[in-house]
Amino acid sequence: MIDNNTETKTCVVIGASHGGVNFAFSLRKEGWLGKIILIDKDPLLPYHRPPLSKSYLTNGDGMDANLLKSKESYDKDQVELLLGVSVGEIDKEEKYIGLNNGTKLSYDKLVLATGARPFIPPITGIETATDLFPLRTGRDVENIRAAFEKSISKKIVIIGGGYIGLETAASLKKLGGEVTVLEREARVLARVTAPEMSSFFMELHKKNGVDVLVDKNVVSIDNTEGVNTISCGDGSSYDADIIIVGVGIKVNSELAMEAGLTLENGIEVDETAKTSDASIYAIGDCTYHFNPHYNRKIRLESVQNAVDQAKVAAAAICGKSPVYDSIPWFWSDQYDVKLQMVGLSNDYDEIVHRSEEGDNKFSIWYFKGSELLAVDAVNNPKAFVVGTKFLKQSKLIDKAKLKDNSVVFKPVNLLK
């Protein structure tokens, strides 16, 4: 039985980033009349995260330019913000959460939008490094900017050639830094893209004057008089005033674990974003969820997933029966290159490359047999939207026509 009388109820949301904020406003839109309390340990008014490694870093226009919502919108929709506050425990039997300031907050529904935090690898000497930062929060970016201004050599080493590492490299280069990226694998973006894309981005960074080095396993960091020396397993070493660490994340699932919720590669949720407890939902990067399109359980680090699960959870809590069935999509901006990705390319067995007229305008299509799995579109939104359409409709594509850029880029022309 769903109780639709929400007037006297309280919904508490832990985590006020893309997931939590979108959830709070969606819940109001779905008709929730009771209290909505949105908590985050980050003291800043919630902001867009993707620009952190891009325009925030380069423009320095402050956080106000990229707020998820204005201060007034929270007041208007009566979303109470508790910022700069940590949550210490969840008692799912008594249905309350305990804040680190000693306050207890009762809830009728609880939403975990706790996201993830940067993984800091246990490199020998890492604790002695000066001006070493991850890049996940507004504060991180402010710290990086301050360190950059202070630095005389402007030498920066970025550990990790994933999206965060590469976007940060492009941004710091733009600011005038001397940037070296150290990637442990044999190619950058190894976990998420085809070798062809890795080569493209390696070249792009080289052309722009960033040293991207692969097969570089960082084994130790020494600090002498404020200069960090980063040493790799192959004997090479690099000096830097500033080190950025972008080697992946750890899911913030400790609260859920201590509360006894079911965990598996994150907080396990069903198709309505509900956890193993009927009053607790979880959304975003911290969730392990089923994706109907790929017919398997996945965990995603993306804005799209956070926002879409937020909408699903809000509808479910308000008594509807939504089903989460989004096709994942992502984007990255580096220099003047716009990369848009749709789908999940894991387990592909064939790549189709399509080039368009003009510089650096192409797309990579990932197939498993005849099934399209994903598309990476470089400066090519058309490929992104055509790919999205195909994925949604699960139609069979004629690979020969797809490859041939004299065939006009429309779904109807590319069907088998």
Place this chain on the structure above:
Amino acid sequence: MAKITFITRENETVTLEGTSGSVMQLAVDNNVPGIDGDCGGVCSCATCHVHVDTAHTSKTGEASEIEADMLELNDHANAQSRLCCQLEISEDLDGVVLQVAEAE
């Protein structure tokens, strides 16, 4: 200062005043239903799709190639379609009327 009017999917009229930034941000800051702006305004998500009133298309100008490509296969796109994250607020937009497009 520009007055910008949104007509929502529920046919409600919302008129807002803005001085700078994108039309998408103005709509998001004022909770205009149907304008989500999930990607933060980098023309990557198409969740800020509007139809410009036919009388006002000269105020908004034409979509860029990227924007047009993003809209090309949208079921609800027409000749009046714009992604309003790409509309910068200026005096030129004063009086413009934008219909929030249906969700994809």
